[in-house]
Amino acid sequence: MIYSKIKGCGSYLPEKVLTNAELEATLDTTDEWITTRTGIKKRHIVDEDQFTSDLAYEAAKIALTDANLQPSDIDLIIVATTTPDKVFPSTACILQKKLGVVECAAFDIQAVCSGFIYALSVADKFIKTRSAKNILVVGADTMSRITDYSDRSNAILWGDGSGAIVLSSSNEEGILSTHIHAKGEHEELLHVPRKGQQGEKDTIDMKGNQVFKMAVNTLDMIVDETLNANNLAKEDIDWVVPHQANIRILEATAKKLNMSMDKLIVTIGEQGNTSAASIPLALDFGIKQKKIKPGHLILMEAFGGGFTWGSALIRI
Ligand code: COA
Numbered sequence: 261m262i263y264s265k266i267k268g269c270g271s272y273l274p275e276k277v278l279t280n281a282e283l284e285a286t287l288d289t290t291d292e293w294i295t296t297r298t299g300i301k302k303r304h305i306v307d308e309d310q311f312t313s314d315l316a317y318e319a320a321k322i323a324l325t326d327a328n329l330q331p332s333d334i335d336l337i338i339v340a341t342t343t344p345d346k347v348f349p350s351t352a353c354i355l356q357k358k359l360g361v362v363e364c365a366a367f368d369i370q371a372v373c374s375g376f377i378y379a380l381s382v383a384d385k386f387i388k389t390r391s392a393k394n395i396l397v398v399g400a401d402t403m404s405r406i407t408d409y410s411d412r413s414n415a416i417l418w419g420d421g422s423g424a425i426v427l428s429s430s431n432e433e434g435i436l437s438t439h440i441h442a443k444g445e446h447e448e449l450l451h452v453p454r455k456g457q458q459g460e461k462d463t464i465d466m467k468g469n470q471v472f473k474m475a476v477n478t479l480d481m482i483v484d485e486t487l488n489a490n491n492l493a494k495e496d497i498d499w500v501v502p503h504q505a506n507i508r509i510l511e512a513t514a515k516k517l518n519m520s521m522d523k524l525i526v527t528i529g530e531q532g533n534t535s536a537a538s539i540p541l542a543l544d545f546g547i548k549q550k551k552i553k554p555g556h557l558i559l560m561e562a563f564g565g566g567f568t569w570g571s572a573l574i575r576i
Pocket of ligand 1 (some may be wrong): 289563564565
C-alpha cells in the first residue's frame with residue numbers, strides 16, 4: 261500500500277504586524293471586543309512589494325530543507341491560494357520559477373480557507389496513483405490585499421502568511437483519508453464581488469454571524485465523517501489542527517465534539533485568519549513546539565467561502 265507521507269514542513273509570516281491597538285486607533289472598535297469575539301490579538305501583513313509567491317517561496321524553502329530534498333526532486337507543485345500574484349500564470353508556476361525547478365507540473369487550487377485541505381486531497385491522489393513521488397503542497401495568502409480596512413467586521417479578522425509541506429510516497433502510514441465538500445448555494449454569505457471600477461479594490465463581503473453558525477454546524481459533522489470512514493473514535497486523535505477562523509468557532513466545535521481545547525493547535529491569537537495558509541502554519545507551529553510528534557494521529561479540518569469544507573486524517 262502506498263501512502264502520502266509528510267516528509268518536511270515549513271511556514272513563514274511577514275515581518276510587519278498589525279495589532280488590535282493599531283486597529284483601535286483607526287476604527288470604531290476595541291481590543292476587548294476583538295479579543296472576546298475572535299481571540300485575535302495581532303496579524304501579520306505584507307509590505308507593498310511582497311506577494312503571495314514570496315510568502316510561498318519562504319515556506320517552501322524551509323519545507324524542502326526539512327525534507328532533505330532539492331527543488332529538482334519535486335515533481336508537482338500545488339499552491340492553495342485565493343490571492344494569487346496575477347490573474348495568470350498561477351502562483352504555483354511563479355513559485356516554481358523562484359525555486360529554480362526547471363520543469364514539473366504546477367497549478368493553483370482555489371477553495372478559499374479550505375484550500376489547503378483540497379490541495380492535500382488532490383496531492384494524495386497523485387501519489388496513490390503513482391503519478392508523482394514528491395509533491396510540494398503550499399497554502400499561501402495575502403488576505404490584506406482583499407480586506408477593506410475601514411470595515412471593522414473584516415479588518416480585525418484577516419492576516420497574511422504561508423505554510424508548506426513536502427508530501428512523498430511511502431510504505432509507512434501517512435494520509436489515511438481526505439474528505440472535501442462544497443455548497444455553492446451559499447456563495448453570497450462570504451465572497452469578494454468584482455466591483456468592476458478602475459483602481460477600486462475588490463474586498464471581502466461577509467455575513468459574519470451566518471458564516472459563524474454554518475461553520476460550527478459543519479465542522480462537527482466533518483469530524484464525525486472522517487472518524488467513521490476510518491473506524492476510529494475521538495480518543496484516537498492526538499491533535500486537531502483546525503483552520504484558524506475564530507477562537508469561538510474552535511471552542512464551539514470542540515464543545516460539540518466533547519473534546520478538550522487542549523487537543524487543538526491554536527495560533528489564531530498571533531496570526532488572525534490567514535485563509536489557505538492557516539492549517540500548514542498551525543501544523544508547523546505544532547511540530548516546532550514539539551506538540552505534534554512522529555506517530556501521532558492528527559485531524560485537519562477547514563471551512564471557508566463557497567461554502568467549501570473538508571478534512572484530512574494523517575499519521576505523522
Ligand atoms: N468592533 C466593535 N463592534 C463590531 C465590530 C468590531 N470590530 N465588528 C462588528 N461589530 C458590531 C456590529 O456592527 C454589530 O453592531 P450592531 O448590533 O450595532 O449592528 C455587533 O457588533 C454585532 O455584530 P455581529 O456580526 O452579530 O457580531 P458577531 O458576534 O457575530 O461577531 C464576527 C462578528 C465577524 C467576529 C463573527 O461573526 C465571526 O467571526 N464570524 C465568522 C467569520 C469567519 O470566521 N469568517 C471566515 C470563515 S473561514
